[in-house]
Amino acid sequence: MEKFDAIVIGAGPAGSTTAYLLAQGGLNVLMVERGQNPGTKTVSGGLVYSKLVAQIFPNFLEGAPVERAITGHQLVMLDDKASVALDFRDQMAGQQPYNVFSVLRARFDPWLAKQAEQAGASLVNGVTVDSLLVENGRVIGIQAGADQIGADLVVIAEGTRSLLLKQAGLREDFQPHDVSLGLKEVVALPERTIEERFQCAPGTGTAYTLVGHTCGIEGGGFLYTNKASLSVGIVVKIDSLYRNKMQPHQVLDRFKSHPLINRLLEDGEVVEYSAQTVHRGGFHLMSRLYGDGYVVVGSAARLLLNNIMTLRGMDFAILSAEAAARAILEARKGGGYSEAELSVYAANLRKTSIYEDWRTFRETYGLMENKRLFDEYPELACRIMEKLFAPGTQASPKLLSAMWQEMRGHLSMLDLTEDAYHVLRGLIL
Amino acid sequence: MRILALIKYSMDVAEVKVDPATKELRLAGVPEKIGAIDKNVAEAAVQLKEANGAALQALCLGPLAATDSFKDVLAMGLDEVFLVEDPFAGAADGRVAACILEAAIRKLGQFDLILCGFASDDGYSYQVAPRLAERLGLPLVSYGRQLKVSDGQLEAERDLEDGLQAVSVSLPALASIAEEAYPPRRTTLMEAIKAKKKPVNVWHVEPDLGLVRNELEKLSSIESSSQVGVMIQRKQRMLKTATLRESADQLIDLLLEEKVLKGGSK
Amino acid sequence: MNSQAILVFSEDADLLKELVSGAKQGTKAQDWRIAAVGVGKEASALANLGEDVLYQVDVDVHNPELLTAALEAAARKVEPSIVLVGATKLGLEVAPRIAERLAAGYAAWATGFEVASGTEGAKVMAQSMIFAGVGIATHTFKAGPVVLSVARGIFDSRQVDGKQAEVVVLDTPLPAPKLTIHGYRPKAMNGGRLAQARFVVDVGQGVKERDDLQITQALANLLDGQLSCSRPMSADRDWFPEWVGLSGAKIKPELCVTVGVSGAVQHIIGIRDSHLIVAVNMDEGAPIFSQADYGVVADLYEFLPLLIERISARGIRPAWAT
Numbered sequence A: 001m002e003k004f005d006a007i008v009i010g011a012g013p014a015g016s017t018t019a020y021l022l023a024q025g026g027l028n029v030l031m032v033e034r035g036q037n038p039g040t041k042t043v044s045g046g047l048v049y050s051k052l053v054a055q056i057f058p059n060f061l062e063g064a065p066v067e068r069a070i071t072g073h074q075l076v077m078l079d080d081k082a083s084v085a086l087d088f089r090d091q092m093a094g095q096q097p098y099n100v101f102s103v104l105r106a107r108f109d110p111w112l113a114k115q116a117e118q119a120g121a122s123l124v125n126g127v128t129v130d131s132l133l134v135e136n137g138r139v140i141g142i143q144a145g146a147d148q149i150g151a152d153l154v155v156i157a158e159g160t161r162s163l164l165l166k167q168a169g170l171r172e173d174f175q176p177h178d179v180s181l182g183l184k185e186v187v188a189l190p191e192r193t194i195e196e197r198f199q200c201a202p203g204t205g206t207a208y209t210l211v212g213h214t215c216g217i218e219g220g221g222f223l224y225t226n227k228a229s230l231s232v233g234i235v236v237k238i239d240s241l242y243r244n245k246m247q248p249h250q251v252l253d254r255f256k257s258h259p260l261i262n263r264l265l266e267d268g269e270v271v272e273y274s275a276q277t278v279h280r281g282g283f284h285l286m287s288r289l290y291g292d293g294y295v296v297v298g299s300a301a302r303l304l305l306n307n308i309m310t311l312r313g314m315d316f317a318i319l320s321a322e323a324a325a326r327a328i329l330e331a332r333k334g335g336g337y338s339e340a341e342l343s344v345y346a347a348n349l350r351k352t353s354i355y356e357d358w359r360t361f362r363e364t365y366g367l368m369e370n371k372r373l374f375d376e377y378p379e380l381a382c383r384i385m386e387k388l389f390a391p392g393t394q395a396s397p398k399l400l401s402a403m404w405q406e407m408r409g410h411l412s413m414l415d416l417t418e419d420a421y422h423v424l425r426g427l428i429l
Numbered sequence B: 001m002r003i004l005a006l007i008k009y010s011m012d013v014a015e016v017k018v019d020p021a022t023k024e025l026r027l028a029g030v031p032e033k034i035g036a037i038d039k040n041v042a043e044a045a046v047q048l049k050e051a052n053g054a055a056l057q058a059l060c061l062g063p064l065a066a067t068d069s070f071k072d073v074l075a076m077g078l079d080e081v082f083l084v085e086d087p088f089a090g091a092a093d094g095r096v097a098a099c100i101l102e103a104a105i106r107k108l109g110q111f112d113l114i115l116c117g118f119a120s121d122d123g124y125s126y127q128v129a130p131r132l133a134e135r136l137g138l139p140l141v142s143y144g145r146q147l148k149v150s151d152g153q154l155e156a157e158r159d160l161e162d163g164l165q166a167v168s169v170s171l172p173a174l175a176s177i178a179e180e181a182y183p184p185r186r187t188t189l190m191e192a193i194k195a196k197k198k199p200v201n202v203w204h205v206e207p208d209l210g211l212v213r214n215e216l217e218k219l220s221s222i223e224s225s226s227q228v229g230v231m232i233q234r235k236q237r238m239l240k241t242a243t244l245r246e247s248a249d250q251l252i253d254l255l256l257e258e259k260v261l262k263g264g265s266k
Numbered sequence C: 001m002n003s004q005a006i007l008v009f010s011e012d013a014d015l016l017k018e019l020v021s022g023a024k025q026g027t028k029a030q031d032w033r034i035a036a037v038g039v040g041k042e043a044s045a046l047a048n049l050g051e052d053v054l055y056q057v058d059v060d061v062h063n064p065e066l067l068t069a070a071l072e073a074a075a076r077k078v079e080p081s082i083v084l085v086g087a088t089k090l091g092l093e094v095a096p097r098i099a100e101r102l103a104a105g106y107a108a109w110a111t112g113f114e115v116a117s118g119t120e121g122a123k124v125m126a127q128s129m130i131f132a133g134v135g136i137a138t139h140t141f142k143a144g145p146v147v148l149s150v151a152r153g154i155f156d157s158r159q160v161d162g163k164q165a166e167v168v169v170l171d172t173p174l175p176a177p178k179l180t181i182h183g184y185r186p187k188a189m190n191g192g193r194l195a196q197a198r199f200v201v202d203v204g205q206g207v208k209e210r211d212d213l214q215i216t217q218a219l220a221n222l223l224d225g226q227l228s229c230s231r232p233m234s235a236d237r238d239w240f241p242e243w244v245g246l247s248g249a250k251i252k253p254e255l256c257v258t259v260g261v262s263g264a265v266q267h268i269i270g271i272r273d274s275h276l277i278v279a280v281n282m283d284e285g286a287p288i289f290s291q292a293d294y295g296v297v298a299d300l301y302e303f304l305p306l307l308i309e310r311i312s313a314r315g316i317r318p319a320w321a322t
């Protein structure tokens, strides 16, 4: 049997980063990707939080094919016709070194994979790994078609569905309420039009996070500026789709039809459409990270942060890959890849900012369950603003009384207080 | 037996868009890969190798960026690739390209059979095979299918407009492969891993091929060129009605208005 | 080289006529000599296309090497500035060979040309299809002869004038060909009916089973039309003898209804001369819709039966029906 020091399954951010670091560490690495090219099967809204990523890939800032540096963030609540926005422009974010970039995976993933190849890893595209080879509870290689390839260590970076792990009995079944569906379109527009429409300088751009107008389905939407296109999409809860008997693309179509979004997308041509499941993520949901002869990295281990404000999967994937690679190289010095030796991975992970961020955002998990947030509040916010800014024949009310008038009959004060508390705990404090 | 396959790193012309305002062709960022026809060429070469035993080399005139794209054909069973870096980035006259390919072939030595595509995916100019036949003084079987080699002869069918012509030539010879004549095989992981160890050699026209860039430039018969996109304005009207039956009626009404249909009542 | 002559060749008589007519149009006011090459014993019948001289050669028209040699011999006599060759599979092999032998410039798939007389002789400018028909290039050639291959339908075949050309028999001995021809098997073809059809139902891989062609055939029959198809329907599935597109037939009906065709550029090139195009496709994002006059986003299995039913019920006929 042909054998490698390490086989990496999947050339997404998690896989390519692990392959890159292991090859740098002197291992003979094979990386297998089922797409005809990296980035052809992966889905993201496309924001990369880059501070830590740039530490792992020193040439990230000069070399990586990023679309725009994101210097403006908008949090928008939508109801049927109106919207209320919170506009966040960090002066620091508008200057180098930038912290957030938009990327297109079809360009970004190949670049990451190229870093791994240049470090000496072998990449094979267009081959699907069919199963893990397991012997006496130890992963000893992979099977693809009739071919079996051995490895001292297998890195499972197969992304969110993690079928190989399930098949090998190395993970539990997912709970439907922990899974959302992400739908995304890339809409082509000329560079200049984007810069005029979003009022941004060449090379910089804006990210919109949108709540509401998702047919009452729990979730949210996003709209990010790329160089000559926009990435627009929604991430909505699957069980809620079922309950409401909605087709995902109906929800996306309706979302896109909102006047605000419609105007931003005007004259654009949809050039790409993709869909993928997204986990909630969180350390209490994290899958098993390692065992004899294998580690799991990136979203295959549900290593991501998904609250309404941000969906961070790529940087979590890359950071977890680094934590894993360090553990692997250390275990190699120790002589083996047993479960005990690989446990350093979990310890490494606990020291990363992923863990910190998870702790900070712990409180938002409940938010995703709270239907009011996606349904009633956006509408409420818009009605209040309407009362304030578009006074009719009656005297314009003060803010608080405007709120009060609107809320009566819709929500109880108790609900509101409770929700406000969670929002504050989860997102801000 | 020695077989040479000519493979081109071609643009995916389906991704070439025309700017509606300026009619310019948007070529930046159009993906490139080994053309579909040239994967047929590689498959033909591999099948001949399986039938007769042969050393299989491939030649590509193209940019250095092509290097990554050879993985597939190497996994299919080619042994080695020679990439001649194109000094004119593909803009060269067909005559100049043929001249460079000829020099590379002569440097590679005597082949029993040289295979190429009948027309490349992007150039689609049908000229490399006939030009090389002239330059190398080799017999050519154009639009070939069902290639068989025996007793120093190449037998094949030429795929013509209205029929298949059975022909033969003696080796050494040149053959161009007809459209879809050899659908490429799927490769396995093992083959892909082995392909990693196969060499991709890079040559430059100067000095590797003994050609001089300026001389090549002079060889071109084209003084200057410009290009525009072809735009055909269609109405692009989407019929949106509540039921498909209404769409059918609406379509009929529109075609009546257009005067391609007639008669009838509502 | 004589800068005032054009040599034209095609083994296809209709195409040859178009080329002679195109040669006349391209040289308009200038007093150029047009020489044609006709193959076979019957070739003198081609002496009335409007050319000044017809070179008659008696060689096997099926052997590209012999035709190259014959055309070369004619070119040595005529010393043309331009050689127009019909872009059939044969012509597309012969034309670059001739260009090599004459050290001439060459453009495949020419769509037009102009000449200007300069100090070093005629200067040729030619337009040609590039990137498989997505674009048109205009080349200005350096002084010297230029070979152009030209497809059917580029020049109209209007009769130039009724004069009888001088017929010259070319009997230069030609070298023995290296290619031996053993036989010929005709392909099953639509027999040119497609080229004439005024209504075409153009089917693609959206049609799943061979039996389902009955639905599309029913629509074609109803409006007195023909079926055509995309390449995979013929080359992969073998349901049709020929396909439409870049490498297949070109059609120009009054009405072309595509069903289950995605609209790849290579296919569009075969139908883009249709007067009206209607597209039926399930996928709203299919590129065919930007190439169509009217688009219906629908499952063809639902829509076609309805369309057929409505056409029948309303007593609709094609406009050209008598």
Ligand SMILES: Cc1cc2nc3c(=O)[nH]c(=O)nc-3n(C[C@H](O)[C@H](O)[C@H](O)COP(=O)(O)OP(=O)(O)OC[C@H]3O[C@@H](n4cnc5c(N)ncnc54)[C@H](O)[C@@H]3O)c2cc1C
Pocket (backbone or CB within 6 Å): A009, A010, A011, A012, A013, A014, A015, A032, A033, A034, A035, A038, A039, A041, A042, A043, A044, A045, A046, A047, A048, A049, A127, A128, A129, A130, A157, A158, A159, A160, A164, A181, A182, A183, A184, A233, A234, A235, A275, A276, A277, A278, A297, A298, A299, A300, A304, A311, A312, A313, A314, A315, A316, A317
């Ligand atoms: C709509 C949407 C929006 C998102 N927006 C963002 C965002 O803005 N920012 C952000 O950071 N994250 C975002 N994410 C999350 C992010 O995309 C993922 O978390 C991230 O891609 C995880 O990286 P990964 O390397 O673990 O897995 P992936 O990127 O999924 O890569 C896995 C790779 O493995 C390959 N593979 C799978 N199975 C096999 C097999 N059996 N054999 C061979 N290869 C295999 C796949 O083809 C793929 O290339 C978004 C996700 C969605 C769905």
Ligand SMILES: Cc1cc2nc3c(=O)[nH]c(=O)nc-3n(C[C@H](O)[C@H](O)[C@H](O)COP(=O)(O)OP(=O)(O)OC[C@H]3O[C@@H](n4cnc5c(N)ncnc54)[C@H](O)[C@@H]3O)c2cc1C
Pocket (backbone or CB within 6 Å): B036, B037, B120, B121, C203, C204, C205, C206, C207, C229, C230, C231, C232, C233, C243, C244, C245, C246, C247, C248, C259, C260, C261, C262, C263, C264, C265, C266, C267, C270, C280, C281, C282, C283, C286, C298, C299, C300, C301
């Ligand atoms: C050098 C070169 C030359 C080529 N030359 C030609 C050529 O001459 N002619 C040619 O045709 N192709 C040619 N091709 C191939 C071409 O690129 C395309 O692959 C081909 O035309 C696709 O055929 P299609 O539209 O039938 O199939 P597909 O691309 O598979 O499209 C099928 C369509 O059917 C739709 N569909 C599926 N089910 C249904 C349903 N139930 N109801 C309605 N719609 C449905 C789908 O949405 C899809 O859009 C060439 C390619 C190359 C590289």
Ligand SMILES: Nc1ncnc2c1ncn2[C@@H]1O[C@H](COP(=O)(O)O)[C@@H](O)[C@H]1O
Pocket (backbone or CB within 6 Å): B006, B007, B008, B009, B037, B038, B041, B059, B060, B061, B062, B097, B115, B116, B117, B118, B119, B120, B121, B123, B124, B125, B126, B127, B128, B129
């Ligand atoms: N740059 C190139 N490098 C290698 N082979 C080529 C190149 N250009 C054309 N060919 C070969 O010639 C065939 C016909 O191309 P063309 O004559 O350009 O349409 C292709 O299918 C290839 O086999």
